[in-house]
Amino acid sequence: MTNLLAKPGRLFAYKQCALIILIVVIISLLTYFIWGYSYAQSTLLGGVIAVIPNILFAYKAFKYAGARSSKKVVESFFSGVKLKMALTALLLALAFKFVVLIPLPFFAMFCLVMAMPLITTFVIRQP
Secondary structure, three states, rough: OOOOOOHHHHHHHHHHHHHHHHHHHHHHHHHHHOHHHHHHHHHHHHHHHHHHHHHHHHHHOOOOOOOOHHHHHHHHHHEEEEEEEEHHHHHHHHHHHOOOOOOHHHHHHHHHHHHHHHHHHOOOOOO
C-alpha cells in the first residue's frame, strides 16, 4: 500500500541516501588513488556500514503517514531506529571480527556518513 502523505518524506530520505552513497564512492576512489587499496577498503567499508542501516531506516520510518495512522507512524519510527542501531552494531562487530581494517579512514568515513543527514538537508531541496 502506497501512502501519498508519506511520499515526499520517503523521496527526500531516498535522495539523501543516494547522495550519501555517491559521496562514499567518490571519497573511497580518492582514497584509493592517494593512499592505496587498504585505506580505500577501510574507507568504503566504514561508509557501507553506516549507509545500509540508514537506507533500512528510511524504508521503515516512512511507511505510514496521516492522522488516522499516527500510532503506526510513531511505532514505525521507533522500530526503524531500533533496527538501525542493531544492524549498525552487528555490521561493526562483523567488520572488526572478519576484516583487517585501518582505523583512521574507517572511523573517519563512518563518522562522516553519520553526520551527513545534517548536512544534506541543506543541499537537497524539498518540493
